[in-house]
Amino acid sequence: MGNKEISLKALEIGKKIGADHAEVFYNRSKTLEVVIEKNDLQVPKGDTYQGVGIRVLKDGKIGFASSNILTKQAIEDTVQSALDIAVNSPVDPAQGLPEPAPLKEVEGIYDPRGESIVLADLIAKGSEFMEASRGVDSRVTVDTASFKAEIIEREILSSRGIQAQERKTKFESMAMGFARDGEDISSFDIEYIVSPEWKELNTEEMGKRLREKAVGNLGAESIPGFKGKVVLSPFAAVMLLFSPIVFAINADNVQNGISPWKEKMGEKVASEILSIVDDGSLPREIGSKMFDREGVPPKRLEIISNGKLNSWLHNFYTASKAGVMPTGHASGSDQSLPGISPNNFIVKTGNEEVEKILKKLDKGLMVTRYSGGSDPVSGDFSGVVKGGYLIEKGKERKPVKEVMIAGNIYSLLDQIVALSKESQRVMNFQVPYLIMDGVSITGK
């Protein structure tokens, strides 16, 4: 059966067996991937996938089942499973399925070049990366690097009248490596690129950055602890600060009472220089889409404006619970119920380049990667600094090891003192370098 046929069939079955409403989310993808491990080309991979996730609504109760076996029998069983789950579930008045809303196509999220990419193209990207990293300095070991091309087709059909489909491309590369000079081993570092456009997959530049970071961390020494400024790389900032913020602005966590910001709407939660927007309609961005996992168009949200908290991220369920319109942040695949995620999470940049900001630093710790926990509920974090160096009087740069940082994210947000002019794309986040004061740094 073709995908449209499958979806229509599922809706029809749902109606026949007594569901009040049904929704079918169909997903097809084709993925090619080349992997480098231990400095050498590894297993090239190909995957073709198609599957459906079906939600049914019965007496105000929802049930979900998914299958990637798409025979008529399997579809029937899946719809039946979803209905069984609905029947056996407790009533929840907020459950439902969204009504259709006008959708707008997003430019530049599908690159037709994706159709003609073959494994040999990805092997070439891998070679470029190796040349720029280990090819230049043999102390660098590339532990793992992957080069991936993906075409994704999504379709949603519901008995409420939602009917939409979209095709996207995603080109992604992730690399992890370290440098070894005799007994001296640097910490593991990470580099990452993602884009809907093939031409953005600049693996040469990525190889260069990984090499510089890994080699730069050789000869690292322990330092005494202090309380003061840290400079977070965009990557470290996402792990340490912005992941907890995503948790705090997730309407589901707010409604469950576990968001530390549940009573802070409209209040100041961060330094005045921090502004964040989420916008899923931007052209050529990886998190952009015409419709979310439930068929709702993504809304542009000002999440934090000059330190003030402005909006939550909603899916249909949380929105109906709060009595507001969904914001188009339902996320997930055909294999699970919709969750909530940001689309393109963009942190407003500052006016000065990071190098200029560092030059003015009397003393601070650069954190290129952060390894550890940050508890989104309490905001407490404590973890190891990777690929870090100490900056003194603006110029001396000393690589450090065995350094831990600790503090509370939500209180430290008020102590963001500078943001760089340049920003980087880390997954669907766009984040500048960020300087935060008042962090506890434990050394040896």
Add this chain to the structure above:
Amino acid sequence: MLKTLKKIVHSKDEFLEIRYHKRFSTVIQFKNGILKKGERKTLDGAGIRALVDGCWGFVSTSETDENNLRRAVDEAIKAAREASALKKEKIENLSQGDVGQGEYFLYQPDKDEPGFGEKVSELQKADERIRNSGEDIIGSIVNYHVFQDTKVIVTSNGAEAEIFDQKSEIGVVAFGAKDGKQEMAMVSNGVTGGWKDLFSREDLDKMTEKAVEIVRTKLKAGYAPGGNYTVILDPRLVGVLAHEAIGHTVEADFVLSGSVVADKIGEKVASELITLVDDGSVEGAGKVIVDDEGTASKPTVIIENGILKNYLHNRESAFMFSTEPRGNARAFTYRDQPLIRMTNTFIKPGKDKLDNMIKGVEDGFLLIGMDQGGQADATGEFMFGVQEGYRIKNGEIKEPVKGINISGQAFEVLKSADALSEEFRMDLGAGYCGKMQPAKADAGGPYLRCRVKIGGQQEEGEQDGE
């Protein structure tokens, strides 16, 4: 399916490994009285690896009729051949372990396994119990997950195995608040088996009570001062140390990339009290009888009385190290290729009584359970969050502390081990090990006394820890 796969494999001259894998999973999640997830999923397909001219090619597909499988086999062979032209270090050969042939049941199917509706009602009650515990308990999550696997693995080197597996797990989370502060605590378990096995150690009532108790303890606890201390780690933390900080460094692929134990076989890497084993054939959430390369599982002694003995292998690395594979090649779904993974990884118990171990600590901590994950590097450097901590002063357990992270170099920590309890538990709880793809793993050990660095949070005005 077995017949079809055999026919395809034997019709080709190239080395082939075909793994058909069908998975049924059920997920149930309650959050604050609301059913957040009630899901049934079917994931079905085949993963095919071909070895051609010293290079692998891997193709996975959700279409498993004979024609599509044959097409996928040809694509895998083509991919391997294309990549081979550029691969520097060719795979010379694969080592052969004990090959799996026949039917394998990893669990006893239980005819009394509750149905979906019954499980929903039990989990809903547990979720309610947490929130009804008192005004200081403000939120709850109950998470249940089970998957049933059927695999058929056929390889050119003679594996013809049909495998039936079931892994279940439960996590119970309580959120508490007091004086403007919030805390959370999780109690979890993971097993190979069904509902009954999942609650054989502690029933659901006991788990919810424990989560509430831990949250309350954390709410009244102060922060621990940072510094180097003698601590006693509980079996879960010992398991996490064995798995995360030691286990990954001895995975042969990490060894080949220059992990900290490269070239250290035969050397003393830990206290002689330490014997560390990975064994898929024993009971635990990481149980594997035949791995995804068709190799039967056997125990691997990683460290014996402090001496590093063996790494963990797949067929490819075992050949390079002139040894045999022992069942550590694992793939999570049909879409994943087998990687070197741990199974059940544990430190063997010692002879000490926990009470005596505590008595021997002048100034230190008793540390129990994990908080928000952990991480470790190829250097053996690790950092783990700890869920519960208690100060020990002059051999006596004192006040609770919170916000504790432990860090250090894992082998140095194991060198500092000076006491291991008789009591032993395999106890990694719920959750997955991540290494490009998830894997169900278990880990454990005795209570272990050693030295670690505690990176506690510093209160305003406090001096840095030594």
